[in-house]
Amino acid sequence: xxxxxxxxxxxxxxxxxxxxxxxxxxxxxxxxxxxxxxxxxxxxxxxxxxxxxxxxxxxxxxxxxxxxxxxxxxxxxxxxxxxxxxxxxxxxxxxxxxxxxxxxxxxxxxxxxxxxxxxxxxxxxxxxxxxxxxxxxxxxxxxxxxxxxxxxxxxxxxxxxxxxxxxxxxxxxxxxxxxxxxxxxxxxxxxxxxxxxxxxxxxxxxxxxxxxxxxxxxxxxxxxxxxxxxxxxxxxxxxxxxxxxxxxxxxxxxxxxxxxxxxxxxxxxxxxxxxxxxxxxxxxxxxxxxxxxxxxxxxxxxxxxxxxxxxxxxxxxxxxxxxxxxxxxxxxxxxxxxxxxxxxxxxxxxxxxxxxxxxxxxxxxxxxxxxxxxxxxxxxxxxxxxxxxxxxxxxxxxxxxxxxxxxxxxxxxxxxxxxxxxxxxxxxxxxxxxxxxxxxxxxxxxxxxxxxxxxxxxxxxxxxxxxxxxxxxxxxxxxxxxxxxxxxxxxxxxxxxxxxxxxxxxxxxxxxxxxxxxxxxxxxxxxxxxxxxxxxxxxxxxxxxxxxxxxxxxxxxxxxxxxxxxxxxxxxxxxxxxxxxxxxxxxxxxxxxxxx
Numbered sequence: 080x081x082x083x084x085x086x087x088x089x090x091x092x093x094x095x096x097x098x099x100x101x102x103x104x105x106x107x108x109x110x111x112x113x114x115x116x117x118x119x120x121x122x123x124x125x126x127x128x129x130x131x132x133x134x135x136x137x138x139x140x141x142x143x144x145x146x147x148x149x150x151x152x153x154x155x156x157x158x159x160x161x162x163x164x165x166x167x168x169x170x171x172x173x174x175x176x177x178x179x180x181x182x183x184x185x186x187x188x189x190x191x192x193x194x195x196x197x198x199x200x201x202x203x204x205x206x207x208x209x210x211x212x213x214x215x216x217x218x219x220x221x222x223x224x225x226x227x228x229x230x231x232x233x234x235x236x237x238x239x240x241x242x243x244x245x246x247x248x249x250x251x252x253x254x255x256x257x258x259x260x261x262x263x264x265x266x267x268x269x270x271x272x273x274x275x276x277x278x279x280x281x282x283x284x285x286x287x288x289x290x291x292x293x294x295x296x297x298x299x300x301x302x303x304x305x306x307x308x309x310x311x312x313x314x315x316x317x318x319x320x321x322x323x324x325x326x327x328x329x330x331x332x333x334x335x336x337x338x339x340x341x342x343x344x345x346x347x348x349x350x351x352x353x354x355x356x357x358x359x360x361x362x363x364x365x366x367x368x369x370x371x372x373x374x375x376x377x378x379x380x381x382x383x384x385x386x387x388x389x390x391x392x393x394x395x396x397x398x399x400x401x402x403x404x405x406x407x408x409x410x411x412x413x414x415x416x417x418x419x420x421x422x423x424x425x426x427x428x429x430x431x432x433x434x435x436x437x438x439x440x441x442x443x444x445x446x447x448x449x450x451x452x453x454x455x456x457x458x459x460x461x462x463x464x465x466x467x468x469x470x471x472x473x474x475x476x477x478x479x480x481x482x483x484x485x486x487x488x489x490x491x492x493x494x495x496x497x498x499x500x501x502x503x504x505x506x507x508x509x510x511x512x513x514x515x516x517x518x519x520x521x522x523x524x525x526x527x528x529x530x531x532x533x534x535x536x537x538x539x540x541x542x543x544x545x546x547x548x549x550x551x552x553x554x555x556x557x558x559x560x561x562x563x564x565x566x567x568x569x570x571x572x573x574x575x576x577x578x579x580x581x582x583x584x585x586x587x588x589x590x591x592x593x594x595x596x597x598x599x600x601x602x603x604x605x606x607x608x609x610x611x612x613x614x615x616x617x618x619x620x621x622x623x624x625x626x627x628x629x630x631x632x633x634x635x636x637x638x639x640x641x642x643x644x645x646x647x648x649x650x651x652x653x654x655x656x657x658x659x660x661x662x663x664x665x666x667x668x669x670x671x672x673x674x675x
Contacts, residue, residue, distance in 0.1 A: 164192030209234035283307025305330025395421030426452035525552030548583030
């Protein structure tokens with residue numbers, strides 16, 4: 080009997096013990112909802128993230144996992160840890176409107192899989208409340224999170240080598256991502272939408288970073304690099320849209336590469352470089368930007384390379400130089416349909432003011448209003464081998480721009496003419512093909528010492544070469560040599576004084592040109608031009624006179640071949656003290672006329 084009682088007692092004890100051991104093992108199971116924060120290296124579970132971090136047994140290199148739910152706390156990570164949420168849509172850390180939500184003060188911290196919201200609004204740049212604040216450490220990884228409703232999304236102050244990747248950073252009160260005095264950071268594959276200042280801001284001395292494949296939209300500045308010396312940043316494959324001030328703004332930046340980005344539909348300028356030198360801007364698309372330009376170089380920006388970009392449908396300028404430095408190269412770009420609704424001289428390529436010794440070469444410019452435009456103080460620039468077609472205003476226009484060289488350009492099928500230079504000195508047009516434009520081929524208005532050499536200027540609706548002076552500015556000492564000026568709808572080469580008889584077009588030489596088949600006279604000097612020389616020209620088959628001098632005193636006309644012109648070979652009226660000799664007049668309807 081006693082043995083039976085003993086057996087029954089043992090059985091009851093076993094039955095009572097077994098459920099207790101099951102309950103104990105379940106407490107440690109991840110995801111049972113009782114203790115949602117687990118250190119998977121120690122097996123310990125906690126109710127808050129901060130408890131898990133602070134635990135004595137939690138040491139560098141551990142991983143803490145966090146179940147779905149909302150955690151109302153401000154987290155300070157001061158150990159080398161990986162903290163993993165169950166997902167950015169299900170696991171929330173809410174800072175309750177005070178301080179930074181997550182503050183990292185240790186190296187090698189990983190934060191992933193959270194919605195991080197509710198930071199405070201205190202502090203000033205660079206020490207500002209944020210969803211994630213990283214202070215004076217290195218090698219942190221913030222990936223796969225949703226940072227929303229904070230002052231800054233991510234705030235990095237000093238340190239470097241961080242990775243900010245794959246985050247949704249939306250509707251934060253100031254910057255999306257901010258870094259100050261922090262180097263070698265990689266910021267990639269983030270979506271940054273809805274900010275009141277800057278999507279990404281790299282401030283003082285934040286160099287050698289990579290900004291790759293981010294989508295940035297809806298705020299004043301998309302990407303801002305500046306307020307101090309920053310260099311060698313790679314900015315690639317980003318899409319920046321709907322900013323109100325600038326898509327990208329680089330200030331005081333050197334050695335950076337901006338490539339394969341789409342910068343479009345911004346209210347302000349697409350990309351601006353201010354005081355920035357030796358950067359490359361290549362293979363980008365600048366589309367539908369409504370500000371000053373698709374790209375603006377200003378504030379002494381020098382030695383930058385702008386190549387292989389697409390400038391399409393920008394409301395004002397494609398690229399604009401304003402007080403930029405020298406040595407910038409704009410090459411192999413495509414400019415289409417720019418400057419249709421902007422200011423009067425906006426252009427596909429616009430040297431607005433004080434920009435010297437730049438090279439504009441090998442670009443394709445199609446269906447822009449003005450294509451190549453130079454303004455006040457833009458001197459010693461070279462425009463080489465550009466193709467300018469179907470411009471709705473001037474293909475080339477200069478005002479107060481001196482000693483620029485235009486060579487080997489093709490300017491054709493424009494609405495209002497090929498090239499114009501006003502109130503300027505010493506510009507050179509050489510080896511250009513300027514043809515089939517509705518207006519003049521080359522027009523020089525009130526400027527001097529220009530050289531028009533070895534160009535093909537044909538089939539323009541108006542005058543081939545037109546040089547005009549006035550009582551305000553003379554047009555003097557120009558050289559027109561070796562050109563083919565033929566089959567234009569007006570006069571071939573036309574020198575005249577718009578104020579009549581005031582002698583403001585003088586000492587120009589017209590030599591060795593072929594002037595054939597123009598709808599009016601081949602060469603005409605009229606209205607007070609004086610002391611000009613015509614020599615060595617072949618002037619034939621023009622539909623009025625070969626050479627016409629009207630009120631053009633002291634003109635020298637010698638050694639020209641003038642043939643088969645429809646009216647007079649040489650026509651002279653009201654012209655005194657001129658020398659006309661050793662010309663070859665052949666088969667003109669009337670060889671010569673002089674009214675005494």
